[in-house]
Amino acid sequence: MEFLCYHRDRPGSLPLRDELLEDHWSYMDRYAKEMIARGPTLADDGDTLTGSVHVLDLPDPAAARAFAFDEPNYQAGAYRDVLLRRWHNALGRTMWDFPGGRTGGNRYLVLGLGTGQAADLAVPADRHELIAYGPLLSDDGTAWLGTAVLLRAPDPQAARAILTQDRYADIEVHHWQFGGRPS
Numbered sequence: 001m002e003f004l005c006y007h008r009d010r011p012g013s014l015p016l017r018d019e020l021l022e023d024h025w026s027y028m029d030r031y032a033k034e035m036i037a038r039g040p041t042l043a044d045d046g047d048t049l050t051g052s053v054h055v056l057d058l059p060d061p062a063a064a065r066a067f068a069f070d071e072p073n074y075q076a077g078a079y080r081d082v083l084l085r086r087w088h089n090a091l092g093r094t095m096w097d098f099p100g101g102r103t104g105g106n107r108y109l110v111l112g113l114g115t116g117q118a119a120d121l122a123v124p125a126d127r128h129e130l131i132a133y134g135p136l137l138s139d140d141g142t143a144w145l146g147t148a149v150l151l152r153a154p155d156p157q158a159a160r161a162i163l164t165q166d167r168y169a170d171i172e173v174h175h176w177q178f179g180g181r182p183s
Contacts, residue, residue, distance in 0.1 A: 001057065001058060001059065001060060001061075001064075001086060001141075002036060002055065002056065002057050002058075002086070002087045002088060002089050002134070003055070003056055003057075003058055003061075003064040003067075003084065003085065003086055003087055004053070004054075004055050004083070004084070004085050004087040004136060004148050005053070005054045005055075005056070005064065005067060005068045005082065005083070005084050006041075006051055006052070006053050006054075006082070006083040006084075006109070006111070007051055007052045007054075007068070007071065007073065007074060007078075007079040007081075007082050008050065008051040008079060008080050008081050008082070008083070009049055009050050009051050009052075009078060009079060009080065010077065010078060010079055010080040011080070013073075013077070013078040013079070014048075014049060016073070016076055016077070016078045017049060017073055017078050020072050020073055020076055020078065023072040024052075024071070024072050024073055025180075025181050027070075027071055027072050028054070028180070029181075031054075031056060031067065034056040034057050034058055035054065035055070035056055035094065036055040036056060036057060036089055036094045036095065036132060037053065037054075037055040037094065037095035037131065037132045037150055038052075038053060038054045038055070038095070038178075038179040038180060039052075039053055039095075039176055039177050039178050039179030039180070040052055040053070040176070040177060040179055041053060041109055041174040041175060041176050042174070042175040042176070042177065043175070044175065046175060050174065051079075051174065052073070052079075052179070053109055053150070053176060053179075054067070055087060055089075055132055055148075055150075057089075061086065061139040064084060064086075065084065068082050068084045069082070083111070085136040085137065085145055085146070085148075086136070086137040086138065086139055086141055087134050087135070087136055087137065087148060088134040088135050088137065088141075089132070089134050090121075090122075090123045090133045090134040090135070091123060091127070091130060091132060091133050091134070095131050095132060095150065095178060098131045099128065100128075100129070100131070100152055102178040103178075104152075105152040105153075105154075106152065106153060106154065106155065106159075106175070107131065107150065107151065107152050107153075107175070107176050107177055107178070108149075108150070108151055108152075108153055108156065108159035108173055108174060108175060108176055109148070109149070109150055109172075109173070109174040109176040110147075110148070110149040110150075110151065110159050110160060110162055110163060110171065110172070110173050110174075111136075111146065111147075111148050111171070111172040111174075112146045112147040112148075112149075112163040112167070112168040112170075112171045113145070113146045113168055113169050113170045113171070113172070114136070114144055114145050114146035114147070114167070114168055114169065115167075115168060115169040116167070117144075117167070118135065118144035119144075119147070119163070119164045119167035119168070120135075120147045120162075120163050120164055120167070121135055121144075124162065129151050129152045129153060130149065130150075130151050130162075131150040131151055131152065132148070132149065132150040133147075133148075133149050133150075133151075134147070134148060134149075135147050135148075136148050146168065147163055147168075149162050149163070150176060156173045156175075159173050160173050
């Protein structure tokens with residue numbers, strides 16, 4: 001089962017996150033084989049951390065909750081909240097398989113928080129800028145709760161346009177970059 005976990009930073013938590021960086025990476029190293037995508041979200045300045053995204057393939061919702069809430073930054077209070085949803089990997093690949101590579105262009109996390117009938121279940125025809133794409137689902141996988149996308153786009157408005165605007169209660173667009181230990 002695939003899950004999207006988005007830890008949102010608590011304001012002023014950067015010093016704590018810096019202090020726990022090695023603990024965070026060591027924790028994530030334990031999940032290296034399960035990772036589909038990962039990386040920080042950033043403020044409009046492109047430098048200030050605002051959160052941390054992890055998309056993983058885990059055995060069940062209990063394992064996903066353990067991953068999200070045992071994470072060192074979460075345990076230390078660096079995050080203000082956590083979005084944890086079952087997710088379906090509609091592209092069937094990891095971010096490391098993205099033909100566009102790790103750098104170049106603007107990258108975004110787009111979260112469409114669903115309402116009503118499911119939308120955007122099919123992968124868009126123009127998929128060459130998609131890094132990860134799929135629906136957000138209930139724990140049992142039966143209810144559509146929205147859509148999560150990682151993509152390369154010219155600007156936030158173009159990133160937002162990947163989703164059908166009137167089918168969501170809210171659409172969030174966050175600057176995002178490939179994550180992981182520096183090589």
